Amino acid sequence: MVNYKDLGLVNTKDMFKRAIAGKYAIAAFNFNNLEQMQAIVQAAVETKSPVILQVSSGARKYANQTLLRYLAQGAVEYAKELGCEKPEIVLHLDHGDSFELCKSCIDMGFSSVMIDGSHFPYEENIALTKKVVEYAHQFDVTVEGELGVLAGVEDDVVAEHHTYTQPSEVVDFVTRTGVDSLAISIGTSHGANKFTPAQCTRDENGILIPPPLRFDILEEIEKEIPGFPIVLHGSSSVPQDLVAQINQYGGKLVDSIGIPEEQLRKAASSAVCKINIDSDGRLAMTAAVRKVFAESPAEFDPRKYLGPARDSLKALYKKKLENVLGSAGKLA
Ligand SMILES: O=C(CO)COP(=O)(O)O
Ligand SMILES: O=C[C@H](O)COP(=O)(O)O
Numbered sequence: 086m087v088n089y090k091d092l093g094l095v096n097t098k099d100m101f102k103r104a105i106a107g108k109y110a111i112a113a114f115n116f117n118n119l120e121q122m123q124a125i126v127q128a129a130v131e132t133k134s135p136v137i138l139q140v141s142s143g144a145r146k147y148a149n150q151t152l153l154r155y156l157a158q159g160a161v162e163y164a165k166e167l168g169c170e171k172p173e174i175v176l177h178l179d180h181g182d183s184f185e186l187c188k189s190c191i192d193m194g195f196s197s198v199m200i201d202g203s204h205f206p207y208e209e210n211i212a213l214t215k216k217v218v219e220y221a222h223q224f225d226v227t228v229e230g231e232l233g234v235l236a237g238v239e240d241d242v243v244a245e246h247h248t249y250t251q252p253s254e255v256v257d258f259v260t261r262t263g264v265d266s267l268a269i270s271i272g273t274s275h276g277a278n279k280f281t282p283a284q285c286t287r288d289e290n291g292i293l294i295p296p297p298l299r300f301d302i303l304e305e306i307e308k309e310i311p312g313f314p315i316v317l318h319g320s321s322s323v324p325q326d327l328v329a330q331i332n333q334y335g336g337k338l339v340d341s342i343g344i345p346e347e348q349l350r351k352a353a354s355s356a357v358c359k360i361n362i363d364s365d366g367r368l369a370m371t372a373a374v375r376k377v378f379a380e381s382p383a384e385f386d387p388r389k390y391l392g393p394a395r396d397s398l399k400a401l402y403k404k405k406l407e408n409v410l411g412s413a414g415k416l417a
């Protein structure tokens with residue numbers, strides 16, 4: 086048994102409280118390897134931001150849960166070496182799908198877990214989430230639950246349409262489960278193809294404008310549970326310059342459309358205090374790697390393409406923290 090506090094990690098409680106009061110959001114960036122961890126920590130340190138390192142089921146399969154925990158532990162030391170005296174780094178399980186998985190992460194030093202029971206019938210979601218909360222809170226680990234289902238693929242579960250979160254359920258859910266934060270469905274989705282062109286309109290320059298998020302639902306939820314921490318998954322913006330760079334250097338991304346940054350700014354100024362971003366990081370790394378491969382085909386040292394990928398990722402994350410989520414300068 087390892088407790089996250091002994092690793093220098095923190096849970097989400099205090100940073101979420103400050104983020105809601107200060108009308109900004111904390112970034113949760115997914116990581117699977119050393120370079121992604123370095124980019125996240127560099128961006129967080131340089132912008133003086135609290136940050137959440139997030140581990141998905143795909144990451145656990147790819148990199149091993151124990152190794153990722155050691156990387157997160159190393160992230161705290163690394164942040165200090167980079168000059169941050171008191172880093173605020175959360176190690177969070179993304180989309181936990183069972184009590185056993187959440188328990189194993191808590192037992193090995195994660196400071197926060199998501200139990201995603203949103204695909205189950207309501208009462209089953211409550212029972213599972215409550216069980217995780219009861220275990221987690223013994224160790225001061227914070228828990229994120231979810232109500233409503235995002236459209237698209239999520240852990241092998243495919244949902245064709247959004248099932249928006251029902252505001253009438255949120256009071257019952259958060260009181261009966263005791264969760265510390267609630268992920269909601271208001272029109273975001275995972276991946277780099279969040280909307281089809283048919284769902285979008287075009288501006289005067291022919292740029293596709295996706296339908297807005299359901300801020301009306303968010304407002305109703307906020308009325309039901311004022312000041313309660315809300316989480317947005319599927320919040321990549323799919324920067325079109327990165328998509329263009331990938332396709333310029335041999336990629337084949339089609340109809341890649343994300344959530345406009347302006348909408349994320351608006352969300353960050355509400356009770357939304359955690360915004361999940363994975364796909365944009367994937368695009369940044371892929372664009373950088375493709376450029377190196379195209380321009381320097383004789384290169385075969387992985388550091389020569391993973392290095393630029395890491396730099397590009399860090400630049401992207403700094404922009405998010407500074408200009409979109411607003412968490413820059415918000416360390417305790
Ligand atoms: O929600 C996410 C991880 O849980 C990531 O969302 P994106 O695919 O939009 O980056
Ligand atoms: O929620 C999904 C994340 O973007 C991670 O996905 P993954 O399981 O492919 O790593």
Ligand SMILES: [Zn+2]
Pocket residue numbers: 201203204231234235239
């Ligand atoms: Zn879900």
Ligand SMILES: [Zn+2]
Pocket residue numbers: 179180275318319361
């Ligand atoms: Zn997610």
